[in-house]
Amino acid sequence: GNSVTQMEGPVTLSEEAFLTINCTYTATGYPSLFWYVQYPGEGLQLLLKATKADDKGSNKGFEATYRKETTSFHLEKGSVQVSDSAVYFCALSDSSAQKLVFGQGTRLTINP
Amino acid sequence: KAGVTQTPRYLIKTRGQQVTLSCSPISGHRSVSWYQQTPGQGLQFLFEYFSETQRNKGNFPGRFSGRQFSNSRSEMNVSTLELGDSALYLCASSLVFGSGNTIYFGEGSWLTVV
Numbered sequence: 001g002n003s004v005t006q007m008e009g010p011v012t013l014s015e016e017a018f019l020t021i022n023c024t025y026t027a028t029g030y031p032s033l034f035w036y037v038q039y040p041g042e043g044l045q046l047l048l049k050a051t052k053a054d055d056k057g058s059n060k061g062f063e064a065t066y067r068k069e070t071t072s073f074h075l076e077k078g079s080v081q082v083s084d085s086a087v088y089f090c091a092l093s094d095s096s097a098q099k100l101v102f103g104q105g106t107r108l109t110i111n112p
Numbered sequence: 113k114a115g116v117t118q119t120p121r122y123l124i125k126t127r128g129q130q131v132t133l134s135c136s137p138i139s140g141h142r143s144v145s146w147y148q149q150t151p152g153q154g155l156q157f158l159f160e161y162f163s164e165t166q167r168n169k170g171n172f173p174g175r176f177s178g179r180q181f182s183n184s185r186s187e188m189n190v191s192t193l194e195l196g197d198s199a200l201y202l203c204a205s206s207l208v209f210g211s212g213n214t215i216y217f218g219e220g221s222w223l224t225v226v
Contacts, residue, residue: 031211032211032212034215036217042219042220043116043202043217043218043219043220044155044202044204044217045217046214046215046216049212049214051211051212089155091155093211093212093213094211095211096211097160097167097168097211098143098145098160098167098168098206098209098210098211098213098215099145099157099160099168099170100145100147100155100157100215101157102154102155102156103154104154105154105155
């Protein structure tokens with residue numbers, strides 16, 4: 001079945017550091033890929049998405065490129081802020097359904 | 113524009129009881145889905161609805177059920193509650209149904225079973 005694997009956390013960085021959170025997936029066909037963020041005590045917010053190979057999703061300084069050859073969708077940000085501290089989830093929906101399959105989440109803490 | 117609204121936000125139930133959670137999607141959205149979030153299992157898909165029809169169901173026992181009304185509102189019900197049902201239940205909505213659609217989540221209903 002479909003699955004998503006994220007790099008294990010927690011991840012702790014200093015403000016203005018470069019961020020990469022790795023995400024790889026297993027799926028048949030051509031899934032759509034998503035990054036969601038969850039702040040403490042809140043639901044999930046869509047951060048960015050990509051629906052076909054080589055698409056780049058971007059939002060709020062975050063970027064991720066859909067790489068079909070490596071089945072990856074790594075999240076990057078050039079300079080993180082304290083306000084980026086949250087849990088980040090990589091997810092996919094396969095071509096036959098809308099339901100999301102999530103990775104286990106990566107807790108990110110940014111220190112000032 | 114109001115987001116996805118879930119009620120109640122917090123509730124405590126006793127083992128063996130049942131619970132009903134409600135979800136109002138974003139205005140105009142016709143697809144609703146539900147997810148369970150726990151520290152051990154992470155985020156797991158429960159079911160999704162479109163035009164009052166269940167389109168997919170996750171791997172949960174029959175104690176978990178849901179429905180969607182003609183105004184796109186949705187409810188999920190858990191009967192004979194077990195301690196392991198303690199979780200954050202998230203409702204999500206999207207404009208239409210299909211892969212790649214942007215799915216918007218509510219803030220969730222925190223269920224504690226004692």
